[in-house]
Amino acid sequence: MSTKEQEPRKLCCPYCDSELMDEESPFCQACRVKVFCCPNCRQPVARDKMVCPHCGASVKA
Ligand SMILES: [Zn+2]
Numbered sequence: 001m002s003t004k005e006q007e008p009r010k011l012c013c014p015y016c017d018s019e020l021m022d023e024e025s026p027f028c029q030a031c032r033v034k035v036f037c038c039p040n041c042r043q044p045v046a047r048d049k050m051v052c053p054h055c056g057a058s059v060k061a
């Protein structure tokens, strides 16, 4: 595949990879944690990460 398509908005838990339903305030039912989202790309980022794995932006709390 040479064309890089934009993924449809689908948020997955950074801890267990299950799909998150609520985009506004993503909460993983499996982990029972509120998932922090990168302010730059809006993708879920594990709280122990200092850098967004999706876009490389600094996400330190
Ligand atoms: Zn989870």
Ligand SMILES: [Zn+2]
Binding pocket: 038, 039, 040, 041, 042, 043, 052, 053, 054, 055, 056, 057
């Ligand atoms: Zn990001």
